[in-house]
Structures are given as C-alpha cells and as structure tokens.
Amino acid sequence: MARIPRWADLVLVPLISLLLAGIISALVILAIGQSPKEALTTMVTGAVGSSYAWGYTLYYATSFMFTGLAVTVAFHGSLFNIGGEGQAQLGGLGVALVCLAVPWPHWTLALPMAMIAGALFGAAWAAIPAYLQARRGSHIVITTIMFNYIGAALIVYLLVNVLRPPGQMDPATARFPSGAALPTLHDLPLLGLIFDKKIPANVTLFVALIACWLVWLLLWRTRLGYEIRAFGRSEPAARYAGISPFRVTMLAMLISGALAGLMSINNVMGESGRLLQNSSEGAGFIGIAVALMGRNHPIGVFLAAILFGILYQGGAEIGLWTSIPIELRTVVQGLVILFTGALDHMVRMMLGVFFRPRRIEVA
Amino acid sequence: MKGGIAAGRQETAAPLAIELRGISKAFGTVQANKDISIQVAKGTIHGIIGENGAGKSTLMSILYGFYKADSGDILINGTPTTIPDSQAAIRAGIGMVFQHFKLVQNFSVLENVILGAEDGALLRPSLAKARKVLADLAREYELEVHPDAVIEELSVGHQQRVEILKALYRHADILILDEPTGVLTPAEADHLFRILRNLKEQGKTVVLITHKLREIMEITDTVSVMRRGEMTATVRTAETSPEQLAELMVGRKVLLHVPKGTAKPGRRVLEIKDLRVRDVDGVERLKGIDLSIRAGEILGIAGVAGNGQTELLQVLGGITQGTGTVILNDKSLDLTGKSSDGQSRRRDGISHVPEDRQHLGMIMDFTAWENVAFGYHNDPAYQKNRWLMDNGAILEDTKGKMERFDVRPPIPTLQAKSFSGGNQQKIILAREIERNPDLLLVGQPTRGVDIGAIEFIHKRIVALRDSGKAVLLVSVELDEIMSLSDRIAVMFDGHLMGIGPAESATQVGLGCLMAGLGGADTRAMSGWDISAAADEQRLSTGTRG
Structure with a gap:
C-alpha cells in the first residue's frame, strides 16, 4: 500500500472527498432538472452567508458535536454505538423532568442540573446494551439500534399518557419555566453584537466545546482513556495487561451515552423549551458520520460537526427558497457520508499514486 | 562490497536457473535491496540467509512479481525476463511457498x-x-x-x-520457500527437507529463505548472506561454518551460545501443584502440572507448540483462569477470582513476556512509549495527579529503557509496528525486566528475532537469573531451551513428561519426551525424573525402543 504524507491524509483526503460528493450532488440536481449553481448559492448563503445563518448552522453543529463525541468515545473502545439517537431522546426526557420539576430562578442553576439529568438518562439507556455486550456478548450494534426504537416508543408513550398537560392536544410536555430558558448567542454580551437576531444557537455551544476538550483529555491523558484505547485495539492484549474488558466496555458506553444525552440541553432546553416527539431529529445518526469524518478525534469531530451543520442548515434553505425538494438535503448528506466515510480509502489510494516515488522499469 | 569473502563461483558448466544482476529497490528512503547480484545453478538448493529486514523477502517478492525493481535485470534459465506480476512468474516456472x-x-x-x-x-x-x-x-x-x-x-x-x-x-522448476520451518515441528521439518532433496534430485531448483543457521548447514548447497539490503557473500555451504555465517549476517562476531556461570538456586519462589486449565470449549489443556522454581534459576519448558505451554504461561500471567495451587513467595495466588487478573499478578511480582508479542505483548498501533506503560499504566510514577497520566514521565522512562536495551531506532514516539521484531521484543523485555520481578515468565523470547538481538536477549535473561530472580522460559526452539535453562521440563499433551537438570539433557532424550515417549534415551539422562505416563505411552504405541 502506498503511503501518503500526513498532511495530505488529514487535509487533502477530506477535501477531495467533499469535492467528489459535491460533484455527484450537482449531477443529481441536474438530473432532476434544477440548477446546481442556484442550489449551491442558496445553500452557502443560507448556511454561512450571514450571522443569522450561522446562528442556525452553529445550533445544529452543537448537537452534532455531542453525538459525534459519543460515537468517538465508544469507537476507541471498538464499540460501535449506533444508539445515539435513543440515548439523546432519553437524555431529553431527563432534561425535561429536571426543567419541569421546580420553577427555576435562573438558567445558571437549571443548566448544571439539566446536564446531569440528561447525561444520566443517556448513560442509563446505553448501559443496558453495554451490559449485554460485556456479559452476554450480544452485539452492541444490534442492541443499540433496537434501543433507538424502544427509546422512541417509550418517549411517545410518556408524552401521550403521562407528561402531556391536561387539555393539550399535541404529544409534548408543558413549556419549561422561563428560568430554565438558555440564553442564545444573541442574548450573550459581545456576541450579541454579531448575532443580532433571534437564533437557536445557545450557550450549549460552549458546553460542546468544553466537551470536545474533555473527551480529548479523557482519551489521551487519563488511565481510563488509555485502557479504552488499548482494549479497542486488541482485546487479548488488554487482558494480558490486566485491563478488565467488562469495566472498559461499561465505562466507554456509559460515557458515550452520557455525551449523547447531553445533546438534549441544546435542542430540548435551548431551542424548543419543551420535550417533543423525536426531539433528536436524526442527530444521533449524523453523529456517526461526524465521528467517521472527524477520524474519531475531538478536533476532527468539531470540524466535521460544523460541516454537517452547514449541510443541514443549507439543505433546509434549499427546501425553503428553491423548487428543489428538501429531501435533496438527505441526498447530499448521504453522498458526503459515502465519500468521506466509506470511500475515503479510495481517495487515499488515488493520492497514493501521486505521492509514490518514481519507479524505473526493469529492462 | 563482498564482505571479505570471495563469492563462491558456480562451475561454468552448470547452467543457471536464476541470475539476478544489480537488483535495487527502495521504499521511500529505505533501500531494501542495494545492487544485488546472485546466481543460482540448476538443480541445487540455494539458501538465502539474513536478519529480519535484511531484504530477503523483498528480493524474492521482486522475483515473484509482487514488487518491481527500481533497476537491475532478472534472467531465468539464461533468458532475460520481465516479471510484472505473479502470473508471469508462474509462466517463467517459478513457484513460491509463503510463510503464511x-x-x-x-x-x-x-x-x-x-x-x-x-x-x-x-x-x-x-x-x-x-x-x-x-x-x-x-x-x-x-x-x-x-x-x-x-x-x-x-x-x-x-x-x-x-x-x-x-x-x-x-x-x-524453481521453488522459493520463505521461512518454511517457522511453523513446523522438528519431525515435519525433517520431512520437508526430504521433499526438498527429492525435488533437487529431479532437477528442480530450490531457493530457501531462512534465518536459521542449522537449516542452511543441513540442506543447502550454496548460501548467500544478506545484510541491510546488500548481498555480503555467497559461499559453498560445505566450506563455511555457522559461526562464519552468523558473523556475515550481523557484521560482527556473534556468540551463538551465551556463556553463563553455574546457577546458585536459592529459596523456592514458585510452587505449582496440580494446576489445571480448561479452554473456552471446556477441553482440558493443562492436566495437573506440578513443578517449582527457585530464585536464581531458569526453568525451561520444552515441547512442541500446543501442548499446554501457552496455557501455563497464561494462567500464571493472569490471562486465563485455572484450578489447583500456585504459591508465589509463600503466598497462594488467586486462580479464578477477582485478583486473578494481570494487574494483580504484576503486583504480586510476576512479569510476563508473552509468546505472542504482536497480539498480547504490545498494541501495534500504540507508540513505543505507550507500550512501555502497557500493563503498568497504573504505576504511580506514571501519574501526574489523581486524574491525569504523566505522559512526559513515561516518555522519559522510555528513552532510558531504549538506551539500556539498545532499541533501534531509539525514538519513543514511533509506533510499535514500525520496529523490527527484535526491537519490539527488546521494548517488551525492557518493560518487564526493569520491573525487577521475583518471577519472569518468558514465552518464545527470540521468535522472529534476528540473530544479533537473540544474543542480547539471552544475556538479559541470564543477567536477571544471576541477580537472584526466578525465570520460567517457554520455547519451541530446543537449542534455546538447552543453552539457557538450568533445569528443563518437557510438556506433552498438558502433562509434564519429565523434569531434570539441563547438563544431563540430550537432544534425543528431550525429543522422545516431546513426543510423549519414555524409553532408554530418556533414562540415560541422569538426574531426570521421567513421568510414568511417558513410559506407558511408549509401551502402548510400541515405537522404536
């Protein structure tokens, strides 16, 4: 196998993959008889063209950072946590319960408690598949997928039968007290000068950034992170080193679930102000792509989350302002995942040809 | 450069099966083959010997069409041939038997x-x-x-x-074998050599790539020695000696047998009674082992691979669980419960150099310094505070270990997989030996390790013994067992067939025990305690006696 320089691997490969995804997307748009140029312009201005656009892009990116980190932590322990979606929704339940429990005087008090509850609920939802994997060998991919459905059904049941206030028609909780409302970037001093309109991006962004840093610390600076990485690379070697597979599997999945659960302070507490059905809106799945593209490194996850934030927000704008259906957003995302996640090896091989030292034919 | 020895000339009459002229091949900045010329006469067995990474396999891969040489010519049966892929090699009459x-x-x-x-x-x-x-x-x-x-x-x-x-x-017509005996029992290897001789008699040409000197001496007609991508010499096997070949391979004089003083066994460090281990399928792999090791003593376990040696190391190292009694320093070890894991074993004073270096002993994707902390990552010296590890301290420790154990290249941030087998083993040995354990478990210490490193590794193991520690050595290389051990035990089918002093052990006697047989050859070894099972088996199978 040809090797390519590290900078090319980190910078060139994702860029070329993105470009390829873009080209194919353009062809798809052409094929349905629309203008790719118009789509691109709408998408770029709609996602990054104004501070208002950024306010949405960053909101989505915040969610994707949490779910991306969740996948990353589990992945280093060679556990493929597909259950971010369910864990995030359960996290939302925890957040909602805390927010509705008392009339919060100020968000600075509500936020830490909501974070704890969201993380705990998310972790608890990951704990069952983790235990089944660690003790029974039930494959975590299968169990976490199933737990997404169980989680979604459980939330619907609770919203319809338990949490819905009397007299309300739609299956949702009551609105959270105003003291539990998180300030948006517009509400914050200084940042308010940049973000001059009502936007959904809120202080959770900073929690996500801190989470990126903490995950980096965890994985590369703590004993637990060392054990997770060692276990993920080789289970027999981990046993040799006296690392308990059960302990590592449980802890990696609990942290992963907690991170996914934390996402709901962004959407449930920060944006909608009440718990709705399907509150995670697919962010759990996008987290997989974000982790893949971000190479399971917190910095990569941060950048990939921004990119997917752009795609998500830009895609919505396309649906809003052009006659291109909003489903195209899914197509573009799918292509980006395909090229950056599944096919980046192909790009690497193509680049390998360019970086290979010259060869002389044998006479 | 011809290493001071005149390259053995083929008789002009003998037609050449293979002739390589000035083959060079570089991977990036690494020159794997440097201007290599070689002539292999038809109907001969030609050995190519060299340390790991000397470029033997690269050269043969060029011949088989896996790599394209940067420069040079290939002549098969006297005709210049291009070999762009393995199909072309097959058409040219070349067959290859890979290690895997x-x-x-x-x-x-x-x-x-x-x-x-x-x-x-x-x-x-x-x-x-x-x-x-x-x-x-x-x-x-x-x-x-x-x-x-x-x-x-x-x-x-x-x-x-x-x-x-x-x-x-x-x-x-030309058969290339890459390290063919690495996976074979001695009997299987003998059979392989008979096959190769038959092939030669029928006029086939055999190229044997190996790093085992004994095989070269036993079977080849001519031998080429490679060192660091260069061909240092081609000599007639009959006109050379293992010592000379070793020197040509390494570039300096090599001690094939480590000089060691007589053992001064002290107190009993390890005592094992009726130790039994079952594998995941419930099959008993260790069927009641009794043995003891004293301080300042190396006990070597001989045996064909797969007769329970692995399980013995793993149960003592805390990787698998077992039943029976294991007493270390007068303290009974937990074989099934909470403190039967590798961390507890390390705390109890057992260090373990596992047989399978790449799958157990190291994480290949980790850096050298991360591997130095492997298994010892809870060591207080490696912690900055309650929460964070002190990566800087591990890095410093690694630098020292690399220097003391002559790890090359001495770069702690390099990934483990970038080191040669010998240097990976030195990293593991440094990690385990410098913990100054009461008992060192060593499995296949020199498997896949080049000859220069073998000498170094053996010296370190003997040095640990001389400092009054107990060593349990498991190896499938009988030479290694016989030259390193103070006492030898032979394992067969999960049983100990015999145990006794190394001085009186003979190759034949050990060979019989390794096959599970007793008999006159084993009784001739004085001071040996031969299991009754061995003699019974001999009577029942009725093989030579």
Missing part, C-alpha cells in the same frame, strides 16, 4: 491445487486431471496429502505440502 499459506481453508486439497489453474469452465475434468497429477507427485517426492481432505483439518506440515503441490502442479 495462501490456501482457502474450507476447500479440499484438490480444489486448492486447481484454484486459478482450472482448464475450463467446468471443474470436473480439471479435478480429475489434478487427482492423477497429485498421485504422481506424491509418489515422486514423498508429498502425500489426501486429495479430498479439507485444508482446515490438515496439520500445518500438510498444508505446506499443499502449497508445494500447488507450485509443482503449475509446472514450477
């Missing part, structure tokens, strides 16, 4: 032989033809394999025969 076999595990022997060499769309005629050819080949070369046997049910030795049959079925 390329067989479809759930196919039969016949199906594997015709795979890629089918005559048409229908299999039946090809299979019928192959069956006949195989029968002929088997008669001619002692290459008996049942044609309908499924590969995964065959022993390693038989699988190798299938690889040779594959090559011969494709009309190979």
